[in-house]
Amino acid sequence: MVDFARMLRSRRDASRAQPPEAPEELFGAEFEKKLEMLALVSRRVFAGRWRAERPSKRRGSGVQFAEHREYIPGDDVRFIDHNAYQRLGRLLLKQYEEEEDLSVHFLIDCSESMAHGDRRKFDHARRICAALAYVALSHLDRVTVAAISNSVVSRLPAARGKPQVFRILRFLRGLTPGGSTALAPALRAFSASSPRRGVALLLSDLYDPGGFQRGIDVLRYERFEPYVIHLVDPNDALAPGVGDLTLIDSETRQACDVTVTGALARRLGQAHAEYLASIESYCVQHRAPYLCADVRVPFDDLVLRVFRQGGLLR
């Protein structure tokens, strides 16, 4: 870990000579310190349980016994069960479950709504994504990052190993929000281009006019294990003004005339809370782990909650 920190510092020093691509403090020194802390915490919490030990349906050279089968000439004689031959007089071959590494897909929402206001949701999502990706890389998982809006905007090829975190950071730093949200087609396109299934972490505000449910369902139907990290900005629940207003949707430019009063503002807050509750309820019902990522909560606290909540990287 000390080596990684040194690597980060050297890379950062090297990048100072170049013009910045993203906000200075997006992955600054403080962020790097927190990444190191999270890596240490993740080792202590998940020791002996992670380590690319995910069993697969394929039989191979693992250590976990799976079943016997009849010996066929040409098989490796090292796997013949001599005890079974003594008891049964038959040549049975011992088969083991093949252990393969976990694929972790980070699907980060890059639609315009994520940048609404002061881009807090977008930056927050990128920090969470970077942190979790680093943890996953440190556990030898394969990490894929894709930026989606109404399609796959950009995609980072699968990365493995901790040094790949720099690619991920560079990728995240290069993202710019824009476009409308359409989770279902975007995730469907992502699924079609991803042969390996695995955990799919969806980092989005879920402001999908077509319905957030369809996006989650696409992941489910495509045999991903969806994990919903819902970026929530409390300012979205506040009325932007009072009086006669024409509200324009940040993505679709759809207009809505309202006369905002105190009562209407309160009703908006209630509707926002109900919307969040409906998302959580849907995720729970469909066994998709859900985490509400309030932009006011530091990203490292959120990552720790992810660890405690479990279900991710198991």
Added chain:
Amino acid sequence: MSFTGLAWTTLWPLAAASAIVVVAAYLLRDRRRTLTVAFVPLWANVVRDRESSRWWSRLRHFVSLLLQLLLVFLLLAALSDPRRRVDRQSLHHYAVLVDVSASMQATDLEPSRLSVAEQQLHRWIDQIGDRDRVLMVAIGRDATPMLPFTSDRTALHAAVTRLAARDVAANWHLGLRRALELLRDRSRPELILVTDGAFDLGAAASGLDLTRIPIFAWRVGSGRKNVAITAFAARRVPLDRTSVEILLQVVNTDDVAHTVQARLSIDKTIIDTRQLQLGPGQQLAQYFEDPVSAGAELVATLHMADGSRDQLSADDRAFALLPERHRAKILVVTRGNAYLEAALLLDQSVDLTVISPGQALPEGKWDGAVLDAAPAPAGFHGPKLWLAPPKGEGPIELGRTLRGVGFDSWKRDDPLIARLVLADVQVAVGHSLIPGPGDEVIAKSVQGPLLVRGTRNREPFIALGFEPRDSDMVLRPAWPLLMLNALGSFFTEDTRYISSWVTGRPASIPCPAGVGFAEVTLPDKSQIRAGVTDEHLAFVPETAGVYRVHFPEAPEADTEIAVNLSDPVESRIQPATKLSLAGRTLLPPPLGSGSSGRPPWSALVLAVMALVLFEWLAFHRRWTT
């Protein structure tokens, strides 16, 4: 309903402009602000529940517009000051008559009676009802309205502040009569008198019907200590025109005796001081005689002997002016007569021009001629003194020759021979005079008239029937006196001269022909312009002092006049113990007796304006972002 405020011709343009402003504000308000939100469907869910009220919301905005228009029109209606007719009938009409006569300057109340009255009026004005109308009239020589009926307190206070006492008597009869005329047909009329009551109210109200109007009175004043100059005049002594005689009349209006010093000064030089003892109510006349240079300004002042001051100073000082004595141009036609010239030269105000008989008349305007046994020069017109007029040349026919005669009879009271002793005059030779019709024989001997006065062709003449050197008259004092009296009888300008005028009475001053106006500088150095009628400047002085009259069209005729209070009634400053009229005792007006009830329009107007502003700002939150 009646409208007493702005006229409709003014209100209609205001209404149109206001409606335009309100509608513009409404349209401005109706333009929605555009704001971007993250996720409109979230709002749509909220608003969907309110869809049913959208029409009501729009209607509500329209109602808001209508409401604001209504408020504006209400404001304009308030400006028109609508009142029920019963309201107009219920408001008071006060006519306040304020005494600004000389007695109101009395200082028995500090700083003066008028100032105390002003303070009372200020307090009263603050207490009257808002709708009450007040007419304020200053009663001096005339009844001068200070301002017409008004409810404007500011104007009323200003009018009270402008009140100033003058050195005149108050013409209460005129004031009461005008007040009655102005209060006629007014609702709830009331008459308020502000005075010291130092006048006969009953006499002032004679002939006036004051029984139908409530009358109140503020009586100001308490003292009576005053010693006044009630007359001050000067004139030249008729028989000695180099001197003047001065009359000073003083009265003590107090009920205790006072000792005063009367000082007489001429051209700021005190020439006489007399101490006068004046009993209660006593009037005293004093005469002064003194040689006075021409054009003198005489001032008489009174001072209390004990060093105190009386309570009215306006009558403690009086002025008089004497005109510059006219310098007469006299033509003397003689063959040489030292007695004659010596006698004429005794009068220093005479310019003599001596010519010989037959000599041409010199250029110039002549005030008279002395013809010593000589005919009048051709072309001469004016008074003439003939000494031994030549036969057939003079204005009078000569009778028979007289020898060794004297004056046997004469008119003793005639100014021509005043102070003359004619009994001892002996005449060696002369002629009797034959007076014509209208001629007057002043002195004569038993043998015929010797001194005759008459008029020919509107030109006066005096004829002496003998050559003075043919008598011993030239050796007697009677000779120069006769000459001086004869010349003095030619010049009558002093007789019409008035040395001082009285305030409040018209001053009529002769002025040259062709002059249309004069600029009069008052004692306080202010100027007025006075017109000239029939060669007389006429104006009414209201302040004691010396007035300077300037004729821009004839500067050589500029003159001065002196004006004095000289009114025993005004000098009697003792206020009335109570004022009563037609058997009614006049009481002070009760404070706060005006029509109460402030019209709610002003408060409503402010409330409506505040409401509109609050609605526009608070409901629509223009300041919010």
